[in-house]
Amino acid sequence: MLDEIFKKIQASQTTQPTQTKSKNENILQLEPGNTYIVRLVPFIKKPESTFVSFHNHGWESKKNGRYISIPCLKTWGRGEKCPTCEIRFAELKIGSDAAKAKARLLRQKTTNYVNLYMIDTPNTDDKGKVKILRYGAELDKIIKAAVTGEDADEFGMRVFDLSPDGVDFRIKVDTKGQGREAMPTYAMSKFVSKKHDLGLSQAEIQAIYDSAHDLTALVPERKSDAEIEKVLNEHYFTNQDRPVAVTEYVSDEEENDIRGSYNPSPAYHAEEERETKSITTSTSNVDDTVSDLLKEFSLPED
Ligand SMILES: [Zn+2]
Numbered sequence: 202m203l204d205e206i207f208k209k210i211q212a213s214q215t216t217q218p219t220q221t222k223s224k225n226e227n228i229l230q231l232e233p234g235n236t237y238i239v240r241l242v243p244f245i246k247k248p249e250s251t252f253v254s255f256h257n258h259g260w261e262s263k264k265n266g267r268y269i270s271i272p273c274l275k276t277w278g279r280g281e282k283c284p285t286c287e288i289r290f291a292e293l294k295i296g297s298d299a300a301k302a303k304a305r306l307l308r309q310k311t312t313n314y315v316n317l318y319m320i321d322t323p324n325t326d327d328k329g330k331v332k333i334l335r336y337g338a339e340l341d342k343i344i345k346a347a348v349t350g351e352d353a354d355e356f357g358m359r360v361f362d363l364s365p366d367g368v369d370f371r372i373k374v375d376t377k378g379q380g381r382e383a384m385p386t387y388a389m390s391k392f393v394s395k396k397h398d399l400g401l402s403q404a405e406i407q408a409i410y411d412s413a414h415d416l417t418a419l420v421p422e423r424k425s426d427a428e429i430e431k432v433l434n435e436h437y438f439t440n441q442d443r444p445v446a447v448t449e450y451v452s453d454e455e456e457n458d459i460r461g462s463y464n465p466s467p468a469y470h471a472e473e474e475r476e477t478k479s480i481t482t483s484t485s486n487v488d489d490t491v492s493d494l495l496k497e498f499s500l501p502e503d
Contacts, residue, residue: 227414229317229332233385237372238321240399241344242331242413243361251361252344253416254313258285260306262436269436271429272421273309284429285309288437307437313341316413317370318363320399331412333419339387340372347392356392363406365398 231237244251256273274283285307292304317334319327334340347356359368373389401409424432 227331227333228335229319229327231372231374231385231387232323233374233376235323235374237317237319237323237374239317239319239332239334239370239372240363240367241360241370242316242318242363242409244316244413244416245410246413246415250415250417252313252315253420254311255420256309256311257421258289258307258309260308260437263439264436267436269432271432272424274423274426274429275309276420277423282426284426285433288433303437311337311341313337314416314419315344316416318409320369320397331409331414333414333416334372336387340390343387343390343392344370352392355394360392363399363401363409365396367397367399369393369395369397 229237241251255276257270257276258273259268259270261267262269271285273285274281275286286309289304289307289309292300296304313336315334315336317332319330319332322328336344344360346352347360356368359366360370361367369392371391371393372387373391375386375389376383377386378384
């Protein structure tokens with residue numbers, strides 16, 4: 202028995218230094234023009250962490266043009282105060298036209314993760330493996346509709362079922378827009394109710410469930426208010442254009458109103474916070490939250 206335990210200890214020691222890297226390699230790279238047939242995999246060790254999401258703010262630095270990304274503190278609860286959100290809301294509400302235009306750059310983006318069992322994929326190496334899907338608003342809408350929303354009667358629990366009762370998720374990656382404006386779109390993806398027997402035994406299904414990745418490890422480290430302020434002062438505000446005491450312009454109630462149209466964040470709790478430096482923002486499928494916000498503010502769209 203100790204033999205087995207020692208093997209696991211040895212393996213954990215040899216794989217540790219590359220852990221972060223290997224996690225990234227587990228994230229599925231979706232290519233436009235491709236279709237992926239998969240099933241969602243629950244995280245049975247902690248089912249409430251089957252879906253994990255976080256918010257961040259990203260913009261191009263006023264100082265050096267580099268892409269800056271900082272966690273939005275709303276990741277750790279909607280009641281949390283996020284210095285970046287506060288500046289953004291205040292400037293969109295009472296700022297000059299220039300300040301409003303600039304505040305739009307501080308958009309909040311949501312990144313979601315779920316484990317996938319790869320059934321059919323253009324990359325044959327991935328077939329039969331458990332990969333991580335990183336996704337934005339388009340796929341989130343389709344998945345939420347199937348799991349808890351209007352399609353839950355038809356799909357519901359079956360989206361996680363690897364037996365012949367389960368339903369495949371067909372991720373279709375198309376391109377919308379032309380040239381530099383071209384962006385991937387996932388809007389044609391769907392759950393497919395057509396019966397599909399994957400031919401897996403109970404033991405194989407269990408092994409697949411057991412190999413699901415702990416997605417909470419992909420949530421970036423929380424930053425303190427002071428750290429965030431430092432980044433904003435260095436890379437967002439320039440030439441002393443920072444408004445004085447910006448937070449007093451937005452009350453909590455107003456902020457909650459403004460945020461009323463946001464989807465609640467799926468299960469993620471501060472105690473699951475793990476350090477990882479490897480998160481980069483997805484440049485595709487970002488949230489439509491900015492346009493929602495602008496509607497709230499009755500401002501013209503870009
Ligand atoms: Zn924020």
